[in-house]
Amino acid sequence: MVEGQIPFDAALARLKPLFEDAAILKIAHNMKHDLLVLSRYGIDVAPIDDAMLMSYALDSGRGDHRLEELARNYCGHEALTFASVTGAGRNFLGFARAALTAATEYAAEQADISLRLWRVLKPRLLAERMTTVYETLERPMVATLARMERRGVMVERATLSRLSGEFAQDMARLEAEIFELAGESFNLGSPKQLGDILFGKMGLPGAKKTATGAWSTSASVLEDLAVAGNDFSRRILDWRQLSKLKSTYADALPGYINAETGRVHTSYALAATTTGRLSSSEPNLQNIPVRNEAGRKIRKAFVSAPGHVLISADYSQIELRLLAHIADIPQLRRAFAENLDIHAMTASEMFNVPIKDMPPETRRRAKAINFGIIYGISAFGLANQLSIPREEASAYIKRYFERFPGIRDYMDSTRKTVREKGEVSTIFGRVYHFPGISSANASDRAFYERAAINAPIQGAAADIIRRAMIRMDDALARAGLSAQMLLQVHDELVFEAPNDEAEATIELARRVMEQAPAPAVHLAVPLKVDARAAANWDEAH
DNA sequence: CGTGTCACG
DNA sequence: ACGTACGTGACACGG
Missing domain, CATH: 3.30.70.370 (Alpha-Beta Plaits)
Structure with missing residues (x-):
């Protein structure tokens, strides 16, 4: 017990009635965090306003919605940092005394800044017509997500432990075979060392370079080599997959099992993505494997x-349903109304093949085109995705737009809108700002245009x-x-x-x-x- | 701490 | 001629 501090239970008893009056807590910054902390002590708070989410509704593209950044930006105020007020190098009692005083000062300023931000942001929401987005799509998510995070999900430690052992065995076998073929041992986890072996010592044709000019050893490069019959690259691919599953999932997830609940409690970020999606971290439960059998073993845990x-x-x-709605494409609308296989329908339209005996490869290509459309398609991107020449990809896109002219119209009008107004929006009124587009060079502008085509679709979902x-x-x-x-x-x-x-x-x-x-x-x-x-x-x- | 890679939608 | 598919987070490597 530190001098001057009242017992915790007594403090809590004095605090609780205050929170029962919801008016006490009207404004916060990152309310979900406060909600989760208070819920540990049995305090329920009705969240009112959240300056972080107001900022996000106004401009999701702003990289940073932390209180310190918003204070700097909207109030011209440099906020205290916890580290700056606590200091370092003290003995424990000294630190604790300093920390108490400092924490009070720090916490008071945080509350003050939240209020000051609210006073700036509330009228901005009104002026920019973002109040409905904030009130219906942002603010109500706080309580919902807090409940989900607190609930957690059960993950079987024993299953992951068994998988870790199995993956380790398979990796060891592959590693031995890889070193045998290479004629030497090296660090398989090092792209640099692997590149030296593949494209230096073994003299394989390096297909791509990375941003820094090094040979790429990415899965797409190794896959092309493997398809051409190279067993070495096939084993690398298999080893890489197992390595990923072992380190990121089988070995890491057990460390997130909470000792009190026996469950895993992720954290959802409401103000992290440019489009309005959530993100998940510590651990990320939005990228648990599902696309192949080895990965699905993780998911079974x-x-x-x-x-x-x-x-x-x-x-x-x-x-794709939202694309059909937004761009108003008759064939797509009809296909979804009749619950048809949309990729097979696309392939059928493009290549004049009946849906019923559609070759899988033809359907696969149509599927890649459909996804490409949502991403703001480019011949280069499609060619890369399908490992086909760019000329062939260009021909596919041309053919697609002949069959679905409304999609080209939608893409053109979106490009026009974002170039002229610097913004686009979802059908629910969520707005995306692209302030840099007017001064961008050609390739940056193309990037903004693709993002502007994608955002209203991904964001509406x-x-x-x-x-x-x-x-x-x-x-x-x-x-x-x-x-x-x-x-x-x-x-x-x-x-x-x-x-x-x-x-x-x-x-x-x-x-x-x-x-x-x-x-x-x-x-x-x-x-x-x-x-x-x-x-x-x-x-x- | 930036880069490369890869897990997901 | 150029350089690109959209949106994320975690891990290992190596400076």
Whole structure:
């Protein structure tokens, strides 16, 4: 106990009634953090306004929404840093005394700056017509995400430990074979050393250079060599995959299992991406492997609590559906209305092949084009993705635009808008600013234009799932269900439900997610949600 | 701490 | 002629 400090329990007892009056806490910066800290002491706070989210609604492209940065930018004020007020090199008691005084000063200034930011940002939201975005898409996410983070997800330590051992064995075998073929041992984890072996000693044709001029040893380069029959690069690829799974997932995830809850609690960032998507960190649970069998073994370690199931509900092709709506493309709208295979339909339109006996390779190329469109397609990018000559990619794009002229119109009009106004927006009113585009050189301008084509699509999908998440908590309660929302992965929500609530939760999630755009927006295409329950995330997905 | 690589949508 | 697919976060390497 430090002199002058009242006992913690007494402090808490004095504090609690204050928070029961919601008016006490009106304004904060990064409210989700405060909510999570206070919830540890049983204090529930109704979040009111959050200066960080106001800043994000005004300009998601601003790299940094930290309080210190906003104070500098909007108030011309240099905020105290905790490090600057605590000082260093003291003995513990000295530090503790200093820290108490300093923490008081620091905390008071943080609260003051939050209020001062609010006074600046509130009228700006009104002036820039971003109040609705802030109030309906940003602010309500705070409580929802805080609950999800606090709930956490169960991850089986034993499964990951077993996988780590299996991956290590397979890596050791591959490593021995690789060193045998190379005629020497080296650090397989070093791109530099690997490049020297591949393109120096072994004399293989280096396909690409990195930004710094070194030979690229990326998967696409190694894949091209492997397809040409090079077993050495195939083994490197296999080793790399296992190395990734072992270090990033099998070995790292157990360290995030909370000792008190036995579960993994990610942190979602609400003001991190330019488009309106969330991001997830420590650990990132939005990039758990799923695309191949070895990776899915990791995903199987994410399980439901006893007596419960995990439910995964994901939007099917939401970005292409939004493209069909936004660009108003008759064939796409019809295809989604009739629930057709959209990539096969695209291939059929482009190559005059009946949908029913579509060769897989033809469909694969059409699928790459569809994704490319959403990214603001370029011949170079498509050629790279499909490992085909750029001339061939150009011909595909030309053909695509002949069949879907509305897409070219949409892309052209988006480029025009962003060049003239420096901004574009989603159908829900979220605005993206591109202030640099007027003074950009040709290649930078092309980059901004692609981002401006992508943002209204990716961002509308982000807006829709936010609306669904905000409604889900209330919908579950009203339906008398005790299921909990655990995770969000951009177009997917994961719930944990008692076994006997599985079906009802699936039906509710599907209804809420599919109806999420209304009443703000009525889409010209239906949304489709696939949902399933299982004992682990892999089988639910 | 920047770079390369790779996991996800 | 140029250099590009959109959006993220984590890990290992090496200076």
